[in-house]
Amino acid sequence: MRWTLKLWLLFLLTAMACVQKTAGSCQPRPSCHECIRSHPSCAWCKQLDFVPADESDAGRCATRLELKRRGCLPSEVMDPCGKQHILEDRPLSENPQHENITQLAPQRISLQIRPGEEQSFTVRFRRAEGYPVDLYYLMDLSHSMKDDLENIRRLGSDLLAALRNITTSVKIGFGSFVDKTVLPYVSTSPAKWLHPCPSANEPCQSPFSYRHVLALTDNASEFESRVSQQFVSGNLDTAEGGFDAIMQVAACKEQIGWRDVTRLLVFTSDGTFHMAGDGKLGGVYLPNDGHCHLDENGLYTESHLYDYPSVGHLAEVLSKSNIQPIFAVTGPRLLMYEELSKLIPKSAVGELKEDSSNVVQLITDAYKSLSSTVNLEHSSDLPPGISIAYDSHCGDSETFGRTQGGECSGVHINQLVQFTVRINATTCLPGTQDLALRVLGVGEELRVQLSTVCECQCGDVKPYAPHCSGGHGNLTCGVCSCLEGHRGRLCECKQEDHDDPEAGCRDGNSTGPVCSGKGQCVCGKCQCHTHASGPLCKCDDTGCERHNGELCAGNGQCRCGICECQSNYTGGACDCSLDTSGCLKEGAACSGHGRCVCNRCQCEAGWLGSHCSHCAECRTPCEQHRDCAECKAFRTGPLHGNCSVSCNQTTRVLSAPTVDERWCKMTAEDGSLLIYLVEEDETGDITLTVNSQEGTTDQTFKLVLGLVLGLVIAGLFLMGLYRIVVDSWDRREVKHFEEECIRARGNEVNNPLFRRATTTVINPKYSKD
Template identity: 40%
Template sequence: MVEQIGWRNVTRLLVFSTDAGLHFAGDGKLGGIVLPNDGKCHLHDNVYSRGNSQDYPSVAHIAEKLREKNVQIIFAVTEDVTHLHVLPKCAVGTLSNNSHNILQIIVEAYNALTSEVVMENSKLPPGFHISYVSHCKDHKLRDGEQGRRCSDISIGDEVSFNVSITAPPCATSSHRPSRVIIKPQGYSEEVEVLLSPICGCSCQKDKVPHSPSCSHGNGTLECGACRCKEGRVGTFCECNQVESGEAVDSYLCHRDNASEQCSGHGQCVCGKCVCDKSSKKPNQAYYGQYCECSDFNCDQYQGLQCGGQGRCVCGVCECLPGFSGRACECPLSVESCLSHDGQVCAGRGVCHCGTCICQDPRYQGPTCDLCPSCPSVCTVHRECILCRAFSQSLNPKECETRCAHLNLTVVGQAALLALVPPSAGLHRCMELDTEGCRVHFLLRAGQKEGSVHIHVALERECPSGPNVVLITAVASASVVVLGVAFLLLWKLLTSIHDRREFARFQRELEKRRWNRVRPVQTIPSVSVCQSESKQ
């Protein structure tokens, strides 16, 4: 399945959304399918091809395959079927009727899945027993089933698990080596443990009873370790079990009446702290009388411990010369705060940790030299340039008062200003005078505060006046064209109206002619009476 989908060897999330229940193993018998599911993918052109020949998998079968492939499912289902979708190391979210909360369900489920670590292991050989002890972020020891998990974990938290595997007695025949996989649920990282019971050690024949290495003869040196006499404890049998009771050990291993022994980073043995090693970096360990020190838990800056500008000593950064701060993140040099004119933050702010803090709210930027709402340096000196070079804008008295600080140099053509090479502090300016002409000048701040050196070109770019003849001709032609067009339109509308009236007149004339009443011609009748005698 992993190969067909294209997953890499990472933690895999699968979002499944439905409003229906699920089928169980045995439901296929209703359709005459009795062959059990083999747990394989059977995808052909992204279509499952064994739906008519294999039964549905069981819940346990699905859970086993998910665990085998490191897949965690997020069920986004409707409220009436949430109780049906329950699997180990999976999250269930209630989907709304229009599915508008699908993204929220995925985010919350992902946070829930990644905030808990649950340890699991493969099947143990007969007779072996495994136990877990968890050291979670609250520094409380948990054993049993609770020792397999740590909850409420966020990025950067460190938790550890002590795993103990107990072998059966060696009274039976020798066991063959076997392997056990220990891993967190839903993650690809795993530890493989080779179990090979050793019922006898060849080094036991070289044991040294009452060895001086075992606290002046209080134990037997056997296979490089001390087997203590009854009543003695410790790595080198240095402690008296009666004198070094739990209360004494607890008192000696607590720092400043703290509730944790050995600061939560070690074990109390004979009244002394035996410090642990780091689970992330085995070559680094906690140290100190109460295991309170470490050289790997200092503050970080930009992903580096002590910002890469110091070393960690007992949880505190010792910065290199030129740096300060909890994570050595603050350079003492002001080089990064210098503006183009060599001033710190352009004289408008203070440099803190290599960054300018602008005191004038109008200015911004890395060196407080940007002011989007301020007029440009060219616009600021426009009026003085116009009055000094062209006698515009300001009256003579006001010009002399306000513009005395300008060192003005006049050149003839504007092209001469383009020949001046660019340099720091040089501004090329173009402003409009009171007549709408363009004035070109160069501006540079002087060495004295407030002084300005300006080179201005007397040649101005003035827009040409309007072409009166052309405008008059165009206007006249437009009037004539519009008049002719109006007459033609009037003539067309009049003709259409006359044609309609004439057609109506003809229809009325025809109607009157056919409706006229014609006179009836009466033929006179003559009656002739003849007598019989006459006949």
């Protein structure tokens, strides 16, 4: 229900797109084609005699609302909009049969876009049960994969059985690879070429780059038979030529036998991979061309001529071929291939046991993971000036505005997901462009026939039209194209023969610009550009007064520098409303204590407020002038929106005057203290002196200062208390230590068994002399 409501809302928004165009940057243009290309808000009036005689046809280009205001009939307005038409929309399969399954709808759509506008449509996808699968098993046959080959020879039946639990239509094929057959990748000595394996007794075949062994088939016995005839080979370095093999599997569609179904490529290896640039070590410098180079025996014979493909090239070819790779690699290589998988769309990585015994379960799990993720993308490069954004509606989650494609994860069988595709064009396309949208891993496509609306189909083409001065021109979209020898907006004059045909378009003998630089001279008369008028285009229709940034306050038209106001507005800028509703309160204008000027009250002396309902004389002078002191000094308070009208006092704002008992101390609207002085001179004029420091900031400053001082004092107190406690604790510990030292000495007594460690001997013959 929620999706249905969103689709209806999207349809209504698309249908109303032409009506809800904004004014934008629509500028006058000389022709209808240039007009509608310039901005999506621009429209063209083809009505005859719509443009005054002294203006150019460029004035026919304006917004639809402006043309209507100027008197153009709706039927004469050319304002083309983008259109879409669904050409083919087969229903999604409810109970699919593998021969004819529809998961993607619609299938073909025609889309016309006006530059600057957006067209959107909805794509539906329902994941079908039993969708056909093609699986190609690509195996590394370097010597380290010997044990794996023994298991692969016996897995044909198990692999087909596992896939048939998922789909009733499945085919499998087989191919193998080693590396480029040149040094330093493989040994080219005759003995090692014939038998590259370490042991002379084991079966071993000569090295090769890639060999296509078995095309896709549903015969498990044939798969096992052909694989059983394979033997391992050998190379010199740890990296293998797997990228060469993947490129050939993707490029050789006919030899492999790919169908327009889910295509899986299972890549098994225990080694790393060579990539673009590595071929230079072997003298291979030509970039990989991405074409098929298999001979009649299925061998890639050109590997010594073309370098390994890059990761980006490989990802592009796999994506265009709609092939989903599954990298089944051993543990030590798992991290490397996980990083590789991030660069290749719609790929998966699984850890392969040393002998490949878990490969069937690995493939099954990877297929379930890949098929539960739905990625909608455009399959080719976009035409210049075209951009696409995707909104994904996945049931429980939604994402918006992705430019690379829409994505829904965890999609179950028979679950419906939808994508809103939004396409914009900034330029005109040369004819119709074909665009393909597809769900990665699915053979179906949505073909979009894309074109732009850049021409006016006015339907009024008349050669030798009477409107063009009796047949002196051809009429198209209300504009005359004059025949040779005639000129003018209506082809009304012949080609001038005199020396200065522009003399009548200059002011007297002036050598200044023709038509004051604001128009063009046609038949000796000025045809003014938009926003200019007069015989010599001297009048500027944009030079009037503005109010709130709008010309004539948006309530009138500018004519030669003077505002021509609408009937209910007056003033130099049409900013004064003649309406009195804003002055009425309880049926009385300005409460009977003022007069209404420009829909605002001007109060009599002694009355305040927006409707003059507050008695100034009934309050103290401080109360009477509080609101005016606040609004005139600080632009706040209840009168801030009507301050200039309600308050006529002279106001001064002083930074730090002397404050005594004469000063008013009132609470402002925001709760701060407002301090001001009311003074009246002998003529009755009131002067307000406002203390700006005390008025709005002093209390806040004092509060902040008090808090800071309080925190500092509290901090110093806590530091002193901490110091006293620590000092007392240290003294106690020192005293305790001294007591322990005294107790450790014990009683000192003479030991009769004690003997010193040294003996002193006296030489009686020794003399100091």
